[in-house]
Amino acid sequence: MSKDHTAHRLTILGAGVMGIGITALALGFGLPVTLVDVDETTLAAAREKVRQQLKLARIMGTLPDGAEPGELVTTVSLEEGAEATVVIEAVTELAEVKAAALAKVSALLSPGTPVVTNTSSIPVDELADSVARPEDFLGTHFMNPPYLIPMVEVISGRRTGAAAEATLKSALQELGRTPLVVNDNPGFVTSRVLHPMINDAVRVVQEGTAPPETVDALFEGCLGHRTGPLRTADLIGLDNLADSLRVLYERTGDEGCKPNELLLRKVREGDLGRKSGRGFYEYGGQLS
Structure with missing residues (x-):
């Protein structure tokens, strides 16, 4: 996709795993991105990690042939990202941290600019009171790594307007993703089903029924799961998984969502997981 035909410009808040992944995806499809974080050291590291992800995505053939990369601007100033067509918040999975970031950025934006929280579990309506215009607010759940997963869960809150949803879907389609819209609830669809299942797989390991390799092999060979639940956990990030399970447990009371002690100990x-070089498996050094 040439820059002449790019309809969207993204601002992404947070240069963590998901912020970097979404940034790399957008740049690879030719969209300009302003990546915002709190300090220049974090942003300098993020630029290198984005470069690495773009290289890997090209090797794997998941980006358009011949696409000119979008322009990347990194900054500590929210004001520099205020001209975006879509703003995606991808800070840590804590409701109070997300709410603070969303309040600051939404106050700077023109009415009609979608403000999107990228979250695995926190209900959109729970965060909507923090933004200037709840009708412009909705959620996404990108899977990790974003350049490899072609579908994105889109969460429409009770106060989300049709225009915001349409604009976000347009941006996701420009990123080569297929958006599927679901209603708001803790964990939505994917996390509400997947994360308690992974928690049960961890429990099986803790109880000594089988080691991680056997659990994953049975899921792959018997159930057709691509990687198995414990390799999936390592890819998600065990800290992110534990945070998501806490959100689900606190908001649903489902005992199956209470993070397993083996998970918490790790x-x-x-x-x-993969980002630290060790989780349920060894990865031969830190990966970002």
């Missing part, structure tokens, strides 16, 4: 020990 998080305490810094074994976070």
